[in-house]
Amino acid sequence: MSTRPGGPSDTTKSASVSGVRAIVLVGFMGAGKSSVGAALSRHLGWPFEDLDERIQAQEQRSIEEIFRQSGEVVFRQLEHAALCSLVGELGASPKVVALGGGAYAQANNASLLQEAGWSTIFLDAPVEELFRRCQQQPLERPLRGDMKEFQRLYEDRRRCYLKAGSRIETAGGKDVEEVAVEAINRLGLR
Numbered sequence: 616m617s618t619r620p621g622g623p624s625d626t627t628k629s630a631s632v633s634g635v636r637a638i639v640l641v642g643f644m645g646a647g648k649s650s651v652g653a654a655l656s657r658h659l660g661w662p663f664e665d666l667d668e669r670i671q672a673q674e675q676r677s678i679e680e681i682f683r684q685s686g687e688v689v690f691r692q693l694e695h696a697a698l699c700s701l702v703g704e705l706g707a708s709p710k711v712v713a714l715g716g717g718a719y720a721q722a723n724n725a726s727l728l729q730e731a732g733w734s735t736i737f738l739d740a741p742v743e744e745l746f747r748r749c750q751q752q753p754l755e756r757p758l759r760g761d762m763k764e765f766q767r768l769y770e771d772r773r774r775c776y777l778k779a780g781s782r783i784e785t786a787g788g789k790d791v792e793e794v795a796v797e798a799i800n801r802l803g804l805r
């Protein structure tokens with residue numbers, strides 16, 4: 616998946632007409648959750664929130680530092696607390712949200728989103744492609760590991776991602792804008 620700039624669209628329906636309260640992008644590392652989230656936000660004119668950014672801002676340290684200094688168990692607690700506060704804050708105006716790769720694989724987060732009635736979309740791609748994308752990005756990912764570890768984690772989590780409301784394939788030469796438009800169509804927002 617590649618990126619190209621896109622402008623706001625005036626052909627999208629309002630959240631109240633469509634019944635969509637928030638769009639939550641889920642999927643493995645390298646799925647494009649943050650870049651597709653930013654593109655969706657531009658198209659819809661809805662604010663965009665990246666859950667990992669919220670955690671980092673609250674903690675005043677990077678995800679990599681949280682893992683290194685406090686471990687994954689603490690990171691998952693911070694992640695759940697950040698998602699609870701995000702869900703609690705949603706007012707009348709809808710949002711686009713990108714989760715970190717492990718968030719939706721945690722049962723407490725998945726049920727929180729379901730209870731909130733938020734629309735979840737699984738951004739999918741073959742594991743080799745996800746690994747290649749992660750290798751090309753400068754971002755430090757504590758759980759990326761080598762290809763074998765990456766694949767094992769992906770296979771463990773895939774059944775959780777498949778519980779999302781819809782699944783969009785992001786491989787096959789699609790760019791970020793195309794995936795965003797597909798999400799808008801899928802949710803009946805156009």
Ligand code: S3P
Pocket residue numbers: 642643644645648667678714715716717718756757758
């Ligand atoms: C994680 C993925 C990361 C980040 C953290 C844990 C995971 O987010 O939340 O490093 O468990 O897969 P991205 O999917 O944006 O890389």
